[in-house]
Amino acid sequence: xxxxxxVDSSPLYGRSVSRxxxxxxxxxxxxxxxxxxxxxxxxxxxAIPPITAELVGAAYTPxxxxxPQQKELLLLSDTLIAELEQADEYVIGSPMHNxxxxxxxxxxxxxxxRAGRTFSYADGTAKGLLIGKKATFIIATGGVYDAQTQMxxxxxxxxxxxxxxxxxxxxxxxxxxxxxxxxxxxxxxRDAFLAPHLEAVQAHAQTx
Ligand SMILES: Cc1cc2nc3c(=O)[nH]c(=O)nc-3n(C[C@H](O)[C@H](O)[C@H](O)COP(=O)(O)O)c2cc1C
Numbered sequence: 001x002x003x004x005x006x007v008d009s010s011p012l013y014g015r016s017v018s019r020x021x022x023x024x025x026x027x028x029x030x031x032x033x034x035x036x037x038x039x040x041x042x043x044x045x046x047a048i049p050p051i052t053a054e055l056v057g058a059a060y061t062p063x064x065x066x067x068p069q070q071k072e073l074l075l076l077s078d079t080l081i082a083e084l085e086q087a088d089e090y091v092i093g094s095p096m097h098n099x100x101x102x103x104x105x106x107x108x109x110x111x112x113x114r115a116g117r118t119f120s121y122a123d124g125t126a127k128g129l130l131i132g133k134k135a136t137f138i139i140a141t142g143g144v145y146d147a148q149t150q151m152x153x154x155x156x157x158x159x160x161x162x163x164x165x166x167x168x169x170x171x172x173x174x175x176x177x178x179x180x181x182x183x184x185x186x187x188x189x190r191d192a193f194l195a196p197h198l199e200a201v202q203a204h205a206q207t208x
Contacts, residue, residue, distance in 0.1 A: 002036045004029050005087035009043045009105040010095045010140070017140035017181050018093035020194065021201045025091045025136060028205035039083055041108075048076065048107040059114055077111040081118060089134045089208060090170070092161070096141040100156040109164055118168045128169020134208055135173045137161050138201065144179040176200055 006026050010016035026038055049055075058070035059077070066074075084090070094101050101109075112118055120127050137158070145155035158175050165173055178197045184190055 002033050002089070003087045004033070004036060004038045005041060005083050005090045006038055007041045007043065007090065007092040007105075007108070009093060009102050009108075011044055011102070011104075012095070013044075016093075016095065017178055017184075017194065017197075018095050018138050021138045021140070021176070021178065021197060022091050022093035024198050025138065025201050025205045028202045029089070029091070029208075032206060032208075039087060041080070041083060043102075043104040043108050046104075046108075048104065048111060050107060051110050077114060080108060080111050081114065084112060084118070084130055084133075084168075087133070089136070091136045091138065091205075093138045094140075094157055094161065096139065096145075096155070096157050099154050101160060113164065113168065126167055128167055128171075130165075130169045133170045133172065135165055135170050136204060136208070137173060137175045139175065139177040140181050141177065141179045142182040145177075146179060174204060176204060 004026065006022060008016075008019050008022055010018050013019060030036060030038065054070075055073050055077075058066060058073045061070055092105075094105055097103070100106075115121060118129050120129060139157050141155070141157070143151055145151045158177065162173060162175070176197070178194075181193075184193060
């Protein structure tokens with residue numbers, strides 16, 4: 001049974017562009033995979049603590065030597081990593097916040113990047129351990145950061161996600177970006193604005 005992991009990270013819920021587009025992706029994916037399973041991970045509904053020295057200590061202690069407290073500290077990270085391991089495909093929504101990913105998405109990334117679990121440096125080079133996964137990243141930005149525009153170098157969302165997931169072994173990654181959402185704050189019709197982006201998301205979801 002194919003499994004899709006659906007991750008959202010916008011605080012705006014009903015007004016969020018990335019949430020609307022990841023939902024459209026999920027609807028299309030379910031239609032193409034009637035026997036599929038979708039796991040939803042809403043990062044605004046998940047309390048993810050920042051990294052602490054204790055957590056780092058626990059992660060770098062060999063599994064068989066961990067204390068009960070260290071195992072407890074790693075439980076959330078273990079759960080989030082298991083969701084990635086058990087899914088075949090990912091759809092991950094990200095707004096741009098201050099040119100980067102929102103803080104809840106960064107907190108999640110800090111929990112899922114674990115040496116020996118999702119990547120290894122065993123032979124001195126980084127090797128991703130999430131193998132054979134397909135990821136679709138759906139990004140919404142207030143401004144426009146297309147390549148060749150003056151603002152392109154300010155976009156730390158796509159290059160960052162591409163690098164992090166590349167480290168984890170997820171090389172099959174598609175990025176669908178909706179730029180210029182600021183127009184929605186000044187009277188632009190939402191349905192008309194979103195129509196081509198919904199079409200692109202649905203068309204892509206049909207191919208996988
Ligand atoms: C806290 C915050 C910071 C933002 N920073 C940026 C930014 O640096 N650049 C930009 O183009 N848009 C910025 N925006 C606008 C969002 O990227 C835009 O509203 C986008 O649609 C958010 O995705 P969402 O609709 O899924 O929440 C910011 C919005 C918020 C709430």
